[in-house]
Amino acid sequence: MYRIxxxxxxxxxxxxxxxxxxxWELEAKCVQNFRNVLKDFADYEPHLILMDISLPFFNGYHWCQEIRKASKVPIIFISSASDNMNIVMAMNMGADDFISKPFDQSVLIAKIQALLRRAYDFGETLPILEHHGAMLNTGDNTLVYQDQVISLTKNEYRILFTLMKNKGKxxxxxKLMEQLWETDSFVDDNTLTVNITRLRKKLESAGLTQFVTTKFGIGYLIS
Structure with a gap:
């Protein structure tokens, strides 16, 4: 079932x-916290987003730009501000379509279904993992934080993916060394330490200090 x-x-x-x-057998969720739309986006992993322009705290253009830094998920703007300037701006920000309010529900559903068919006929998109505004894109092995795109090595990506997938634990x-073995690289205890150190330096240089916590004698934690 597709999620909206x-x-x-x-x-x-x-x-x-x-x-x-x-x-129409589509699952949907309404955002409640307009201060942090990215959290709902990352947690829900939608197949399509319906986005108003006028929103509390930050407008739809802002959230469209933030989502586009990490994902190609289809976005349809729905707004009463349907003048040419707003339509052009929405498309330039990365939107896939624009529907003016008031709209007919059947027309909206038809547009949603058409866009879903075009986007997902060739398979599902890969998920985004998010923590404190940092989004790990599992499609191209990058971490996006604020306006920065942080490239990760294969080992760094696997470490961060495993930690973010188990955040709070x-x-x-x-377990981390088992994950790194899947890269067909030789991994021992010292190799893991080196990779963790390099990863932390990258995170800190981007402003993500203390993102990965060490639990001495046990392992690592993203809390």
Missing amino acids: LIVEDDMGIAEAIKEQAKL VVSRE
């Missing part, structure tokens, strides 16, 4: 879209 994330602060409109989506050194 609805970023719309008019709860009447948002809930109406959600109910209509259910009738201590991951043992043995």
Whole structure:
């Protein structure tokens, strides 16, 4: 079942879209915390996003740009601000379509279904892992934080992926070494230490200090 994330602060409109989506066997979630839309995006892993322009705290253009730093997920803007300038700006920010309010629900669903077919006929997108504003893109092995794109080596990516996938839990050194063995590289205890040190330096240079915590004698933790 395809998942739709609805970023719309008019709860009447948002809930109406959600109910209509259910009738077409589409799962939908309405964003509640407009201070941190990225968290809902990362947690829900939607196949498509419906985005209003006028939102509390940050507008839809801002969130579209932030999402585009890490994902190619289809985005449809829905807005009453449907003049040519806003439509052009939305498309330039990375939107895939624009629907003017008020709209017919059946037209909206038709556009959603058409965009989903075009985007996913050749397979699912890979997920995004997020923590404190840092997004790990599992499609191209990069970490995006604020306006920076941090390139990771194969080993650094596997370490960070394993830690972020288990955030809040201590991951043992043995488990991390097992993950690194999958890269067909020779990995011993010293090799893991070197990779962790290099990864931390990259994170710190990007402003992510104390992102990875050491639990001495046990392993590592992203808390």
